[in-house]
Amino acid sequence: MILRDKYVKLNANKLTKFSYTYKHRQSILTSSYILFTLHILGGGMMMKKIISVIMVLLVSLPLFSTHVLAKEGVGKESLVALGDSIPYGYNLEKNNQHPSRDAYPYLIGDKANLRVRNLGEPGWTTEDLLASIQGDQKYRQAIRHSDYITLSIGSNDLLRGFRQEATQAKVMELVFNGDYSVYEEVQDIMDVPDLVDRMETIISEIRALSDSPIVFYNIYNPYPSSDFQNHMIGSLLLHDFAGGFNSIITSEIDDEKNVVVVDAYEAMIGEDSNLIPGDIHPTELGQERLAEIGYEVLR
16 A cells, blocks of 8 residues: 555544544533433432443443544554664764664655654674564564564675675776676675575565565665775676676565565765765765655655
């Protein structure tokens, strides 16, 4: 159901709630009038029993009303954000002690009128997130009660592998000699096959807890064009040919049930203003770009 339909449904619930409350008040006034009339008439054991029954009904009405309103209660649907420092909004705030309100999950929440639970954690890898989904009740309960989920994970895994000396040597061979046959070796050194397996396992673990739609962000290039060598290598490994990492993500994950892969790479590439200077994290503008592509698939 698209969000516009759900908005209409919520408004219909509000009208139902108003109608019930109005009828409830009318019934109380009517019952009170009857009770007053019986009291005036007075007299007799039978009359006292009738008054007692009416008193019980009057006391019970608020209880019934509370139950119905709780059942039909109108509240915002929830968006749970899972991942690393990117959904956290790292370095958008001075102290980084809590997720930034300028991070893309909150921007999506504002646009779509969703309540946001941001569980992004700076520095996390796929191993960290998987362990938490499997064993941390905070994460498991949040997923169970979600209506929508965003997932952004894997960047730290790739950066950790990219910075290894063995990776650097093979990448230089790939770039300067044009020997694309070594790319599979680069993938193995960077642990790409296991990384993709963990991503699929993360989605399976989420699916065991919830059937909420998952918006999965692929990996953007964390290096600005001004850092020419790293930017070129990042584009090469992530995007520029069929064996690129984002192509693997799309082919392996996009077929999962109710999972949509959105293209963070394309949303962020080409504008250095999307990245914090001297940093690998999105600026407020970059977070807006990420929010736009996530919102588009939810609305």
